[in-house]
Amino acid sequence: MSDRNRSFHLSRRQVMRGLLATSAFGLTAKLGTGCAQSPGSGGGAAADGGAAEELVVGFIYVGPKDDFGYNQAHAEGAAAMAASVPGIRLVEEASVPETTAVAETMRSMIEIDGAKVLFPTSFGYFDPHILALAEEFPEVQFFHAGGLYQDGVHPKNVGSYFGYIDEAQYVAGVVAATMSQSGKLGFVAAKPIPQLLRNVNSFTLGARSVNPAATTQVIFTGEWAEPVKEAEATNSMADQGIEVITCHVDSPKVVMETAERRGVMTSGYHANQSSLAPQGYLTGAEWDWSSIYTALGQDFVDGKTLMTGGIPHILRGGLADNFCKLSPYGPAVSDEAKAAGDAALAAIESGELVIYAGPLQTNTGSEILPAGKELKTDNVELEKMDYFVEGVIGSIS
Amino acid sequence: MQLTAIWRRFTRQSLRASLESIALPAGAVLAALMIFGVFCALAGANPLAVYGSIYRAAFGSWSAWQNTLIRASPLMLTALCTALPARLGLVIIGNEGALVVGGLAAVSVGLGLGGSLPGGLVLLAMALGSLVAGGLWIMVAGALRHYRGVNETISSLLLNYIAIALLNHLVQGPMRDPAFVSKPSSFEIDPSAWLGTLPATRVHWGLIYGLVASVLAYVLIQRTTFGFAARTAGGNVRAARIAGLPVGKLTLAVCFLAGSCAGLAGMVEVAAVQKRLNESIVSNYGYAGILVAFVARHNPLATVLVSVLLGGILASGGILQRSHNLPDATVLVFQGIVFLCVLYSESLYGRFPIFQEREVQTEGAAVAG
C-alpha cells in the first residue's frame, strides 16, 4: 500500500518537474518575445521611412482567397495591381465573415498597417460595415464591388465598382442556345440576389435571341459554397435532359466537373474553367479585375482620390471597358455558334444591342417593359432586379 | 492563515484550490502557445514574432482590447447556454439555434413595434422576445429529454439546423426586404431601437448584457436554493427524485434560462451589429460558446474570462495573415491547440501536491495511520 503511494508520489514529483521546466521555458520564450519585438517594430519603422511614398492597400475576402472562384478572382486582380503599380504595398485578409469581424479587420488594417485604401470585396460587407467605418475614417478610401453607392446618401470616401458581367452571360447564352438542339439550358444558382438574377436573365435573353423557345432551368442551392448540393443540382439537370449548364456560385469547379462527367456542355463563371471540362466547355463569363485594379492603383499613386473627385464614385463597365470578358471558345463550339457569339459580342461592345428592351415580361406574366422602352446596361433599375424574365423556369421565393 | 480563511469564506474554496484552477489553465495556454510556436516555425514563420503580433493584436493597446471584447461579448452569452444545463448533467449544444431564433424574435418584435414606441421600450420588448424565443427553443430539448428520454445533445444539435433553415427560408421569402440587395435580409429595424456602444468606446452594449447575465447565472447557480436543487439533481437524478425535488420543472427552467441567454446574443447581434435579420448572424458564436463553457468548467464567471481569451485569439487571426503570411486557417489550428490543451489540463486537477490543502493531507495521514 505504502509502496504504491510512494511511487505515485514520485510520478507526481516528476510531473511537477516537467511543469516547472515548461513554465521556465515559457518564461524565456516570453522574455525572448519582449526582446525580439522592439527591433522588429523598429525595423518596420525604418522600412516605412525608407519608402515614404509607399501606399498601403488592403484587400478583404469573405472566403479563402484560393477558392478557384469569386475570392480568387479578386485576389489575382489585387496581386496584379501590386505587381504592376510601383509604390503599392498589399495587405490581405481572407475568410472574414460579414459581422463585427470585418469592421475590426478594416480598422486594424487602417490603424496597424496604415492602409489608406481598402477593398472589402464581399457584397455583404457594404451595409452596415463599410458605411460605418467610412464615416469614422474620412481620409481612407473604401472601394466596394457591387455598385451600391448612392450619391448624397453615402459618405464621400466610399466608391463602388461594378462589372456588367451579365453582358458576358448574354453572349454565353447566345452560344449555349446555338449549340443546344432542344434549347434546354440550366443555371445552378446560390441565392436570389439581384446580381445573380440579372445573370440568369441575361443568359436567358441571349439564348432566346437565337432560339425564342429556349428555356433556362434554375436550381437554387441556398448557399454560396455547398459542393454536394451543387453537384446534386447539376445531376438533376442532366437527368432532365438539359444540354448546357452554367452557374453563379462561389466556386464553379464542382458544377463544371460534374457536368463534364455527365456529358453535358458547360459555360463557366468567375474565371476560365476550360481545363476542368475540356470536352464540353463552350465559353464563360469571366471577371477581369486585373485591369480595373491596376487602373485604380495607378490613380492612387498619382494622388487621385474619391474625396477630391479624381476618382468617380461609381465605376461601371462591361465587355467594352474590360471589366469582364469571355473565355475563349472551347473545341466543341461550332462555327455557327462562334459566329453568333462574335456578332452578339460586337453588338454589345458597340452599344447598339440593349439587352433589356421591351416588350419584356416576367416568367409569371407581368410586364417589365412595354414595346419600345428599354433599360440600358448602366440603368440602376437593373441593379434592383427581383424577377425572372420569360423563359426562366424557377421562382425567387 | 487569516487571508486563507477570508478567501475561503468569500469563494467557498480554499486559496490553494483557487490557485490551482488559475495555474492549470494558464499553464495549458502556455503549453498551447509553445506547440503553436513549433507549428508556426514549421510553416516558416518566426514564432517569437508571431507571439508578439498575437499579443499586440489582442491585448497590446486599448484599441486591441476593444477588438477582443467585441468578439468576446456574444460568446459570454452563448456559453451560458451550455454551462447552465451542464449543472443538471445535460450536454446542450443547441446554442447556435437558440441564437438564431432569438435574433428572429427580436427582429419580428422590432419590426412590429417599429418607431411607434420610444427606442428604449422597443429594445426592451426585443430583448424579452429573444429571451422567450431562445428559452422555448432549448426548453424543447429539455422537455424531450425529460418526458420522452430523447438525447438532449443530439436533439439540440438537430434544432440548430432546423433554426438556420427556418431563418434562411424567412429572410428569403416572407420577411424579405426587396430593396436590400446585398443578401436576402429582413427589413431594417428602426434606428431608435439600435443598440449603441458604451461611452467612449466602440464596444456595443452586448458586453454589459454578457457580463450581467454571467454574474446573474453565477449567483443563481452558486448562491440560491434553485441552484442548489439543480446541482443536486445534476449529481444524481434518482436521489433528487427521492428527495422530492421536481426534476422535470428544474430541467425545463434551467433549459429555458440557458436558451434565453443564447437568444439574447441573437438580439444583440441584430440590434447592435446587423440592424436587420440575415444569415450573417450565423457565424459560429454558438459552437464557440460550447467550447467556452467546457473550458470554463461550466462556471459562469470563468466563461467570461475564457470568452475574452477566445476573443483575443479571434482578434489576432487577421494579423497572422497580414504580418506573417500564414494562411487564414492558421487561427483555426491555434484555437484547436489551445482548446485541446486546456481540456487536457482538466485531468491534472489534484495531481500537484503544491495545490493540495495541508490540513486535508494530515487528516488523510491520520486516517491512514
Next chain:
Amino acid sequence: MATEALGWWGVPLGILAGTLRGSVPFLLVSLGECLTEKSGKINLGLEGTLLIGAMSAYAISYLSSGIVGPTLAPWLGVLAAGLAGMGLGAIHGWLSQQPRVNDVAVGIAMIIFGGGLANFFGKPFIQPQAPQLPTLPAGGWSSLPQVQSALQVSPLFLLGVAIVPLMSWFFKSTRWGLYVRAVGDSPDAARAMGISIFWVRMAAIVGGSFLAGIGGASLSLFYPGVWTERISSGQGLMAVALVIFARWQPWQCLWASLLFGGAQALGPAFQSVGIDSYYYLFNAAPYILTLVIMIITCSPKRTLAGAPGALGKDS
C-alpha cells in the same frame, strides 16, 4: 440521345442516384461512429476527420499520380485518408479518456483542429484535378443515359455495404466485439473481466476514425469529387445523429445512410421539375425527420434499445 427528358420520372431517379452517391460518406462515418459509440464514447470530431480525410485523399491522389499512375493513386489517397483519420482519432481517444475530460467538448475542439489542419495544408490542392476513384457501372442494362450515369456505384459504397454484415457479426459473435460491447455497456464488469477499458476504447475510436477518414476520401475522390474547405458541410455531425437514429445497429446505419443520402437530393430534384419554393425547408428534411423519429421511438421509461450503457457518462 442524351437530350431525352425524364420529367417527373427524374425525381425518383434523382433520389435513387443521389442515394447511391450521397450516402457513401454518411455510411462510412456512421459505421465508424457506431463502432466508437459502442465502446461508450462519443466522437463529435468526425466532422474534422471527414475534412482531413477528404484533403489527404485528394492531395495524395494528386501528388502520387505522377509516380504510381492514375489508377493506383486514388487508392493511395484512400489509404492516406484512413491514416490521417486514425491520427486524429488517436488524439481524441487519448484525450477523451483522461479523467474529467468530456468527450463532447473534445469532439468540438477536434472539429476546429482537424478542420484547421485540413484547410491549412489543403490550400495548394483546391485548384488542381486529382485522379478520381473508378466507378462500377450498374446501369448497363438500361438504354437511358440518365439511368446509366445515375447507377454509377462507387467501390467505397460497396466497401461500406460489405462492412455492415462484418461489423454486425463482429459485435455479435467475436470475442473482440464482446469486449467492445462490455466496455461500452458496463465498464465495471469489463474491468472485472480484466479488459483494458482504455485500450479497447482507443481501438474503437481509432478504428472508427479510420472509417470516417475514408468517408472523407469518398467526398473528394468520388462525389462530388473535389477538395474545397466547405466539402463536408456538416455531414460528420449529422452522422452522429444518424447512429442514434440507427440504434447503434450496423444494418440500420446502412438504411439510415441511404435515407439521408437520398434526402440530400430531394431539394434539387424537386426544383428541377418545378417545385421551387421552400427549398431550405426541403434541405432541412433529414434533420426534421431524425428529430421526429427520435421523439416517436424514445421513451422515458427505459433507455434506448441498443444504447451503450456507459455512453455520455464520465470515465
